[in-house]
Amino acid sequence: MKKLFPYLVYLKDVKMAFILAILAGIFYGASTGLGIPVLIRYLYPKIFSNEAISVMTLTLICTLPVIVSAFRAGGNFLNSYYLSYCGQYILQQLRIKVFAKIQNLPIAFFHKRQPGDLISRVSNDTTILQQTIINASQEILKQPITLLGAVSYIVYMCFQQSDVVFLIIFILAIPLCIVPIRYIGIKMRNKARAMQEQTSELTHRLAQNLSAVKEIRSFCLEEYELSRYEAVCHVLRERFLKVVKYTSILSPSIEVIASFGVAMAFWYSYKSKIEPDVFISIVGALYLSYEPIKKLGRLNSEMQQGLASLERLENILEEPITIHDPAVPHPVGKLEGNIQFKNVSFAYEMAPVLRDVTVHLTAKKTYALVGPSGAGKTTFAHLIPRFYDLAEGNGSITIDGINIKDMRLKDLRQNIALVSQDPVLFNDTIYNNILVGKPSASHEELMTAAKRAFAHHFILELENGYDTLVGENGSMLSGGQKQRIALARAFLKDAPILILDEATSALDANSEQLIQQALEELFKGKTVIIIAHRFSTIKHADRIFVFKSGEIIEEGTHDLLCEGKGLYEELYAKQS
């Protein structure tokens, strides 16, 4: 329960609803736990006595159950509704908090976590929490107060009858009920956690399958995939049934324990010749107090499921944000684009990917990075917008003399346009997909950018033009079309630093030649880092860096490097 405390601060935003819920719960609990036994004890004997009663009294007697029920009904509804209101508000805040956290997590986080697991945490676990909150709202106040009411009545009656044996019977039975509640609660948490982990696995399998529909068909993996999915489903069902087993066994065990209490009450009542109405009201109160215990026990096991889900969400919330704004950011407007790598070394895990790289990229010049795949070119480019940070003592990267770690992330990234090999499009219109580059752009600006990226023509040929929906991750478009939209975004963003990571690789030679002119236009006045395989693109760069195993082994202009008879010349000779 302590785990819930940090979230209770959100209650101050909904305090009126919360107070109302508590008051309604008190009304409900008091009218149930106390009201019903009192009715039995004092009103029904009047009806069954031989004395005649006036019409007034009879009317009053008959009205009282209606009044008690009205209190119960009203209290019940208001309590459940307003507690749910508060609970759902807290859940909403939690959902937003988790999503906001995901927006700020460093990219490395997403390499170590499966997307299916994250989706499952954000959707399934919050749904479980939602159900827990609904269930808890039904019971968490009403049942303890009902219990309190019923217990007060029993205590009162026992003292009035100077008979404490009932009290002892009752008190003895309570710890006995707590035993299964505690035991099952502990079991539940682990079982629920195991079940939720399996749900993550299921989501992960599904997400992976959906992202590889073509590969599965071309490699005939349908049956293999199906059997893997079946295995996961099977384990999930088994784990789910364990949770059901523990949830379902609780009420019956409490009932059995409670029946011993009632049996002893029978026995004792016979021995001590208790009045029937006293007996009935005490047994009624006993029953009314076991009912809340049963429900609270059940709630406890449901809460364990909710807590297991909460823990899984907290795992995300507790994840450290390793890449963040500096405490005192260096004010940065539009940068010139002088980029300096000083003794930069970098590793994702253990193996070094960049080794002691020192380069200076002068503003407004074009640089090409070439080299075999896996040489570290993409990594080099990704360090500039701080997708990854350099570890302490592993060199520094500055732009215009300012360490990139001293800038606000937003300021830094505002100055960089990055087009990657496989650009991601949102499932939205083409227009909105380009607008991502500069959300404040006018219609004309956007059209100009599309024209310059040689995207305008093919867009107009589509049935709905700029309003065409591109499908999930641009599935309605070809690779080349997607790249042109990504380029249009970069044109629109018009940042002083431009990084093209194999951004024209999906274009056919013809389109690439066309776009080449446009690119030269785009490159003017910008610091450009272009990673490419085609030498037609690389040739024109002011300077070329040749990467091999995380080091720059050659650098110079195209002509200079060709004379050198090194790796560059070798690569060039192969292509031409």
Ligand SMILES: Nc1ncnc2c1ncn2[C@@H]1O[C@H](COP(=O)(O)OP(=O)(O)O)[C@@H](O)[C@H]1O
């Ligand atoms: N997220 C990652 N986690 C671990 N290793 C990575 C990751 N990304 C790339 N690498 C490794 O880093 C090396 C350089 O990769 P990369 O910079 O993408 O090369 P290039 O762009 O030159 O082909 C490769 O050996 C690759 O396996």
Ligand SMILES: [Mg+2]
């Ligand atoms: Mg690469």
